[in-house]
Amino acid sequence: MLKNTKNRGLSRSINKRQKIAIAGVTTLGAAALAISAVPGNATTTTAEAPAGKVAYSNEQIKDVKGSVTDQLAGEKVKAAEMAARHKAAVATAKHRAAVAHDKHVAAQAAAKQRAAKAAAAKKAAAERKAQEAASRSAKRAAVKPVAAKKSYANNLDGWIREALDIMKKHDIPGTYNGLHKNIMRESSGNPNAINNWDINAQNGVPSIGLLQVIKPTFDAYHVPGTAHSQYDPVANLTAAANYAADRYGSIDNVNSAY
Incomplete structure (x- = not known):
């Protein structure tokens, strides 16, 4: 086409x-x-x-660069401020922890000191209480009246009563009448009486004193707390009563020479 x-x-x-x-x-x-x-x-x-x-325009580019630089600088400043605040916060936290620890240690030390003081006060109170109790005891002992020594008459009645008190302490049986009747038969109440004619005298151990006790019998049955002499009236009576209790059950049972 x-x-x-x-x-x-x-x-x-x-x-x-x-x-x-x-x-x-x-x-x-x-x-x-x-x-x-x-x-x-x-x-x-x-x-x-x-x-x-x-x-x-070059001016616009400069402004843009300047603003970016300023922004970066601002961010750096902000970062530095944040770092500084964080560092300050950490330091503050450490300081608070240290202060709290110091307070805790101080509180423990104070508690120990209070406990030690309380223990010392309790001990001192106990010692003071003991001293006060000892002082009260000493005062009571000093104030307590000394029981007066019982005195006895220096005669036959006094000698018999003193002998009976000593016999009672040593659980030696006998009565006033039992002692008296035997004294009157043996010595007529003369503590210096001596038998120079009987068989004991012939054997060199004459009977002496209120109850005419020979030396071997006196020594064997002498009662502690009395004189070591046959011529002492109380010593003679207690030794003779002690011998009679051992041989006859009591001086009350003696009704003749023994």
Whole structure:
């Protein structure tokens, strides 16, 4: 089929015009874009720039760098402040812990000191109480009246009564009458009486004293606490009563020479 040459020529003519129009529109659009992109205080040099290119301001770039630098510096400052606050918080916590520990140690030491003082006070009180009790006992002992020593008459009645008290202490039986009747028969109440004629005298051991006791009998039945002499009235009576109790059950049972 034959091509339509008319239509093809028309197509080429339109294409050329379209290119020119498109180029103009592109230039105008680029210029408008450049104007809208540049701030109001920026200076443009569109007259010197080639067609289709946009010129940008160095001042805007500097401002951007400056703001970024400021932001980074601010972040560093904030980080430093946070680190400082953290360090201060840690130091404060350590200080509080140290203060609390010191207070605890001081409280324990104070408690121990109080306990020691209380123990010392208790001990001192106990010692003081013991001393006071001992002092009271000593005072009572000092104030306690001393029993007066019993006195006896220096005669037959006194000798018999003293002998009876000593016999009682040593559980030796006998009565006043039992002693008295035998004394009167043996010596008539003379503590220095001596028999120089009987068999005892012939054997070298005469009977002596209130109850006429020979030396061997006196020594064997001597009562502690009395004199070691046959002529002592009390010693003679207690020794004779002790012998009579051993042989006859009591001096009261003796009614003749023994």
